Amino acid sequence: xxxxxxxxxxxxxxxxxxxxxxxxxxxxxxxxVAEVIDRHAKDCVQRFYEVLLxxxxxxxxxxxxxxxxxLRVALVRWLxxxxxxxxxxxANLVQTQQRIxxxxxxxxxxxxxxxxxxxxxxxxxxxxIQSLGLNGSEYSMSTAYAEDxxxxxxxxxxxxxxxxxxxxxEVNEAFRLMSLGKDISLERxxxxxxxxxxxxxxxxxxxxxxxxxxxxxxxxxxxxxxxKGSVLFQGxxxxxxxxxxxxxxxxxxxxxxxxxxxxxxxxIKALQGALEEIHYMMDQLFKTAEAVENGRDPLTQTLSRxxxxxxxxxxxxxxxxxxxxxxxxxxxxxxxxxINDQLGHVAGDSVLRSVAKILLAQCRMSDFVFRxxxxxxxxxLTETAEEKAIQIAERIREAIExxxxxAVNGNDIHVTxxxxxxxxxxxxxxxxxxxxxxxxxxxAKAAGRNRWYVSKGKHTH
Numbered sequence: 001x002x003x004x005x006x007x008x009x010x011x012x013x014x015x016x017x018x019x020x021x022x023x024x025x026x027x028x029x030x031x032x033v034a035e036v037i038d039r040h041a042k043d044c045v046q047r048f049y050e051v052l053l054x055x056x057x058x059x060x061x062x063x064x065x066x067x068x069x070x071l072r073v074a075l076v077r078w079l080x081x082x083x084x085x086x087x088x089x090x091a092n093l094v095q096t097q098q099r100i101x102x103x104x105x106x107x108x109x110x111x112x113x114x115x116x117x118x119x120x121x122x123x124x125x126x127x128x129i130q131s132l133g134l135n136g137s138e139y140s141m142s143t144a145y146a147e148d149x150x151x152x153x154x155x156x157x158x159x160x161x162x163x164x165x166x167x168x169x170e171v172n173e174a175f176r177l178m179s180l181g182k183d184i185s186l187e188r189x190x191x192x193x194x195x196x197x198x199x200x201x202x203x204x205x206x207x208x209x210x211x212x213x214x215x216x217x218x219x220x221x222x223x224x225x226x227x228k229g230s231v232l233f234q235g236x237x238x239x240x241x242x243x244x245x246x247x248x249x250x251x252x253x254x255x256x257x258x259x260x261x262x263x264x265x266x267x268i269k270a271l272q273g274a275l276e277e278i279h280y281m282m283d284q285l286f287k288t289a290e291a292v293e294n295g296r297d298p299l300t301q302t303l304s305r306x307x308x309x310x311x312x313x314x315x316x317x318x319x320x321x322x323x324x325x326x327x328x329x330x331x332x333x334x335x336x337x338x339i340n341d342q343l344g345h346v347a348g349d350s351v352l353r354s355v356a357k358i359l360l361a362q363c364r365m366s367d368f369v370f371r372x373x374x375x376x377x378x379x380x381l382t383e384t385a386e387e388k389a390i391q392i393a394e395r396i397r398e399a400i401e402x403x404x405x406x407a408v409n410g411n412d413i414h415v416t417x418x419x420x421x422x423x424x425x426x427x428x429x430x431x432x433x434x435x436x437x438x439x440x441x442x443x444a445k446a447a448g449r450n451r452w453y454v455s456k457g458k459h460t461h
Contacts, residue, residue, distance in 0.1 A: 014094055019090040021152070036083075042076060043128075057110050081093070105160070114157065122146065191229070191282060194221040206257050223383065236285055245274055300352055302377060303368055329378070330422075330434075332417060333417050335449075363392075420438060
């Protein structure tokens with residue numbers, strides 16, 4: 001805890017405005033609005049959804065069944081907390097709006113969608129207050145109170161949204177620079193080999209009468225380009241050229257080669273030319289890369305946890321846009337505290353390095369491995385559904401169990417690990433996915449360790 005966090009914080013401007021509004025509004029006016037919310041909160045939320053689901057910018061954030069169910073309940077709860085029968089606590093209200101604003105920033109829901117939703121709620125509340133038949137003064141005070149309360153709430157949310165978005169931009173840039181800080185020559189050669197391997201494999205299959213459905217975008221190179229290359233070279237015009245060239249290969253050149261027999265030399269030459277163009281553009285991108293920042297855990301060489309929001313946020317967007325799954329493994333080294341206590345921290349560090357090495361070796365180049373904290377790692381498996389994630393978790397579990405983490409006095413020390421598995425279910429806030437994986441990990445450890453468990457209790461092993 002920092003010194004600053006121990007200090008008494010001055011009330012924010014929004015908190016003071018809220019306190020003044022609540023104190024200055026007669027109790028019977030607050031009670032009138034609270035009763036309207038009691039009777040009509042669900043009607044307000046229903047109208048909110050009816051309109052926003054027709055908004056192209058809002059629909060992707062609201063149409064998922066899980067989001068729909070959770071958000072309807074949360075929105076009713078938000079209205080009742082904002083317009084409680086007892087005088088609302090302004091400090092608590094500020095904290096609630098800040099949490100909501102931070103969640104909006106993580107999801108990257110457009111701020112104008114939030115403003116639109118607030119306008120719908122205010123309009124609906126005006127209609128319900130008007131239906132009470134209050135006199136002019138009472139009606140004016142009640143509607144002013146309702147609208148001012150919502151306006152202050154949206155203001156606090158918006159401020160937190162801007163802070164969160166600014167922070168995400170900074171971390172995005174740091175991650176891009178960290179990516180550039182890798183061994184760029186090794187990365188270049190690896191991707192060059194992957195591109196060459198796909199081209200040779202595809203052409204051999206076609207020329208020897210095969211009916212290959214392999215596409216460049218689904219190859220090792222394509223996965224790397226989509227999930228890591230696009231971040232590594234974010235903003236470079238060449239990356240768009242490469243992506244379009246890959247689409248041209250998959251959508252035009254590959255189908256032409258698969259459909260026609262005998263294979264046309266002209267079509268083969270066109271494919272080779274396209275691959276050479278991709279090759280050239282990738283070389284240009286790598287040549288302009290500069291090593292600026294490391295950004296990895298110094299002990300394990302896995303990714304720093306601070307890049308988790310950036311990468312998970314991108315994977316959520318990719319998954320929603322392309323309708324492809326991805327999964328998360330939460331990995332915890334069993335009885336790690338005992339290793340530290342009995343053998344010392346040097347031995348503990350050796351175990352961490354050993355497990356990290358296995359994780360990195362067992363994952364694809366398109367996957368991400370993070371040091372999540374202490375003896376925990378988080379593995380993001382791109383374009384991986386639940387059943388495949390289970391297979392990977394079991395493979396890693398077996399590899400850790402077989403491996404010798406370190407030797408003490410000539411004796412090999414073996415360790416095991418427990419796994420929590422969660423697959424993206426469509427909720428745009430990635431924190432739900434991490435929480436699901438964390439709960440599954442807890443169940444795996446409670447069941448005896450050295451096993452995996454899938455979130456929501458579907459499977460165990």
